[in-house]
Amino acid sequence: MKPVPNPTKAKMRAQRRTFLIALAAAGGFVSMTDSFAQATLDEKDPQAAALGYVTDSSRADARKYPKHDNGQLCNGCTLWQSKPADATGSCALFAGKPVNAKGWCSAWSKKA
DSSP states (O other): OOOOOOHHHHHHHHHHHHHHHHHHHHHHHHHHHHHHSOOOOOTTSHHHHHTTOBSSGGGSOTTTOTTOOTTOOGGGBTTBOSOTTOSEEOBSSSTTSOEETTOBOTTOOBOO
16 A cells, blocks of 8 residues: 655655755855956056056056056046946956956057
8 A cells, every 4th residue: 555645745845845946046146146246456466567557547657657647547448348437347458357447557548
């Protein structure tokens, strides 16, 4: 003789399964959002230092870069790949490392 299935036990298994699936999905979402929240480019980064990158254009070394002008900002550069109003954005030179919109580096070129 077969045992009679317990409907309460079956319902608990289904709820547990649903809970575990939801938990796994939430964990993946949190992991994914953390990867998007990257730290901005550090001025001490070797590539940034080689190009004289600063997070604030007014702090660029005037002696080393005499053609620099305080109006030259990352968000006005041809290499800027984000919206002009964004506080940080992507630069073609520093892939995967957001740069400050008010920053500057020696590769700056006026956006046409």
